Amino acid sequence: DFQPAECHYNPPINAINPGEDLVLRPLRISDYDNGFLENLEQLTDVGKVSKEMFEDSFKRMKSSDGLYYVIVIENLVSERVIASATLLIEQKFIHACGLRGRIEDVVVNSSYRGRQLGKLLIDALALLSKQLGCYKVTLDCRDEKRGFYESLGFKKEDGNSNFMQIRF
Ligand code: 16G
Numbered sequence: 001d002f003q004p005a006e007c008h009y010n011p012p013i014n015a016i017n018p019g020e021d022l023v024l025r026p027l028r029i030s031d032y033d034n035g036f037l038e039n040l041e042q043l044t045d046v047g048k049v050s051k052e053m054f055e056d057s058f059k060r061m062k063s064s065d066g067l068y069y070v071i072v073i074e075n076l077v078s079e080r081v082i083a084s085a086t087l088l089i090e091q092k093f094i095h096a097c098g099l100r101g102r103i104e105d106v107v108v109n110s111s112y113r114g115r116q117l118g119k120l121l122i123d124a125l126a127l128l129s130k131q132l133g134c135y136k137v138t139l140d141c142r143d144e145k146r147g148f149y150e151s152l153g154f155k156k157e158d159g160n161s162n163f164m165q166i167r168f
Helices: 029-033 036-040 051-062 117-131 143-151
Strands: 022-026 068-075 080-091 099-108 136-138
Touching: 022 117, 029 036, 029 051, 036 080, 036 099, 051 068, 068 117, 080 117, 099 117, 117 136
Parallel strands: 099 136
Antiparallel strands: 022 068, 068 080, 080 099
16 A cells, blocks of 8 residues: 655655755746756756746646646755656546546756655655545656656556557
8 A cells, every 4th residue: 555654765854844945836837937847858858838838738737627736846045946747637437437647747857866856756646646536646657767666666567558659
């Protein structure tokens, strides 16, 4: 059973106190100017995103009736976003009209790695999906990140999960 516990953090950080000068909070529309997109560049190609495009996407997510949760960690001194992750809630008909959580776009700025911040983001979103009543929470990741997610309790479904895609 999934039980994120503070005692698994050494030093003992948590969502209320993620480390000196750091705060964990929901994404704000003003984060366009605080390095949110620049930080995402460390995960993949972000492309050219104008303020208007950003605000449109932000508002669409906000108005989705609790389907999108984007959380960030900000350094309050530099006022820059240094980590972020998204939880997307997928409504289903199966599993008694159940919900599935999907964790996406997890990135911790390279100069902040090794401070358990990735674990903190994932634990927070996994716990949130449990509290929202999801019957499972899933993610897909690069091969080199598999050990990290396994260490947080994620398991590859034996022979029964083949992540497939068509790229456009
Ligand atoms: C990783 C991310 C996924 C993201 C993708 C982007 C996690 C757990 N996984 O797989 O959410 O969308 O990278 O890669 O953060 P892409 O640009 O090749 O789609």
